[in-house]
Structure formats: C-alpha cells, structure tokens
Amino acid sequence: MRRPINCTDFNDAARKFRSSIVTIPKSFLGGVLMKEAKAICLVISTILLSVIISGCSTPGTNPTNTAAPSSSPSTTAAPSINPTTNPTTNDAVVKIAGNTSGNIANWGFVAQQGEWIYYCNSDEKLYKVKTDGSSKTLIPISDDEPRYINVVNDWIFYLNVGQKNNNLQKIYKIKTDGTNRTLISEDMAISVSVVGDWIYYSNSSDSGKLYKIKTDGTDRTLISNDTSKRLSVDGDWIYYVNRSEGEKIYKVKTDGTGRTPVSDQAAYDINIAGDWVYYNFRENYNLYRVKTDGTGGTLISNDNAYHFNVVGDWIYYFGNDKLYRIKTDGTNSTLLSDKILINGISIAGDWIYYQDNFDNNNFYRIKTDGTEITKID
DSSP states (O other), X not given: OOOOOXXXXXXXXXXXXXXXXXXXXXXXXXXXXXXXXXXXXXXXXXXXXXXXXXXXXXXTTOGGGSOOOOOOTTSSOOOOOOTTSOOOTTXXXXXXXXXXXXXXXXXXXXXXXXXXXXXXXXXXXXXXXXXXXXXXXXXXXXXXXXXXXXXXXXXXXXXXXXXXXXXXXXXXXXXXXXXXXXXXXXXXXXXXXXXXXXXXXXXXXXXXXXXXXXXXXXXXXXXXXXXXXXXXXXXXXXXXXXXXXXXXXXXEETTSXXXXXXXXXXXXXXEEETTEEEEEETTXXXXXEEETTSOOOEEEEOSOOSEEEEETTEEEXXXXXXXXXXXXXXXXXXXXESSOOBSOOEXXXXXXXXXXGGGTTEEEEEETTSOOOEEOO
C-alpha cells in the first residue's frame, strides 16, 4: 500500500520542482524556445503538485490512510474449532476438561475420551476398553488405586488412594499407552479436576484449601483459603462446598478472585450443568438446583439422592436403594433398577457405570434407559 503523503513531503517535493524548473539548460532548448519550455514545465509542475496536494490530508479524512479488512482468507486467521490442534486464546476450544462434573462428583471412577473408556475396576486397577466393549487393556500403574480419573490428550491423570509406598492421595499421570508414570504433586489431594493445562484440587495437606498446579507439576498455587471439597470447574469458575462457611456452595475464579456465595443451604455433592448448580441438601439429600449466579433455587425431588449425576436433561440418582432418573425440571421420575446397591454413578455415552455392593463391588454397566445390565470382567 502506498505510504500516505504528509505536508512535509509536499514542501520537500515543491522545492524539488522549483529547483528543476530553474536548472533547465538554455543550450538544450535554444533562446527562442525558452519561454515555451518554461511554460510547459510550469504546467507539468502544476499537475504534479496537484497530485501531491491531494495526498496531503489527515488520516481521519483520507480513506487511503485506513487499512481495510482483507477479504483474502489467507491473511485472516479464523478461530480453530478442532480440539486436536493447539488452541490459542482466540480459539473456540481453549480448555479441554479431563472428565465431566458429574463423574468427578462420583469419585471419577470412569472417564471417556473418544472411543475409549478409562475406568477403575473392582480389583482397583486401571483399565481402558473401547465403547463397544472390545480391546480391554490393563494400564500398569504399579500398586496405585486410581480415583478422579481425568484424560486430556494422551495423558491420564488420577489420584492414588492406595496406601502402599507412602503415596496416599497423591496426584499422578501416565500416558494412555501405559508409559511414563509420573508423580505430579506431593500434596494429599481430593476432588481432582483437570482442565486445560491446570489441575485443581482440595489440598488435605493444607487444611483442605483450594489449590491448582500445572499438569507438568510446576506453578503450584493457592487459590482460596476456604476449606473446600466437592470441587467442580466450569469455565473460569470453580464451584465448591465451603466447609469454612457451613458446607454452603461457593464459587471463585480460577485466578483466586471473585469469591461469591451461591446457595445458603448446606450441600453434600454438587454438579454443574449449563447455568445451573445441582446439589443434594445435606440434611436429607433432597435434590435441588440453583442458578450459578445464586438465583432461582428450586426443589427437584424429595427422594434421598445419595449419589447423582447430571447429563443433558436428565439427573440419574441412587436413592432409597434404587436407581432412578428424573428430568432436570423435576418431571418424569423413572425407576431404572431396584436390584443394585451402588456407591457412585459414572456415565459415559449411553451407559451408567457402577460398582455393585451386592456383588463384591464388581463393576457393571447399565443403559441410561435401565436396560441391558452387563458385568464388566
């Protein structure tokens, strides 16, 4: 693009033109033609100076001084929507969560990534299996007993609840192919969630305060002095049960700012889905929901929902020794099974995964519509 001409350029050019008029050799034009030559030069100079003057204007009035947006797609970078690429701050997909809010609330026994399900079986070992039930593979994690399984890219993150080798409640990661098992933090952690490059957790080594650490084990950071549990990370916010404030639900930004109460009721578990926080009231385990801004608190069910998991428009919960589902607005309560006894509900795809206390905590799955109960060997 041509550089805009300012008035300094104009003055310099004018001096050059005046100089060029004066220095025309007489010998070249001849005595008789001198007047005609000067007249011609004056005409040419006037034309050229007019062109220059037209370029001497302020940027606000001259459209040539303002760069128009390029219409060529090769010069404009569009936001990436492909999670397999490296996201930037302008991308539509910036943070990848390692598991769902509902699964983390149920100890993170199961996590799904693509066509693979990663889970802790009844033998307390870590496995992966394809969503169609094939290609079951043991992932060697020594004597670790995994909980809060999170899968991000080609890494599995987990909390070890085994008591061997003094590794109780420490955070590890291992490649999805079973290599490079790595200790991330010496802290005794609980409620571990991985989002993007950060791991968020309640630090039992520091009175349950809220911490974060990079997935490579660096930049360990205190977020909040609240004694916290039942963490759920959603976007730039962390929702948690605040033991320092009577088990009430609070939220704080991932950078530690914006600490805000969400509900006045004491909660046991929480799930975040859309603009709602779902929770069971600590006194009787009845199901409630409240908007993430603290408004619109509503009773959903009077059942004793000891464990629950919100997926889409449904809440799946275990109460009164039965497995149910109910719409998030409190309608269409449906019995799924009265033949199981479980201590957590994990959901991946169309399946509910659980350990059945009636069968020595063996691992099972049942369709989200209550059909096809299957034992996972």
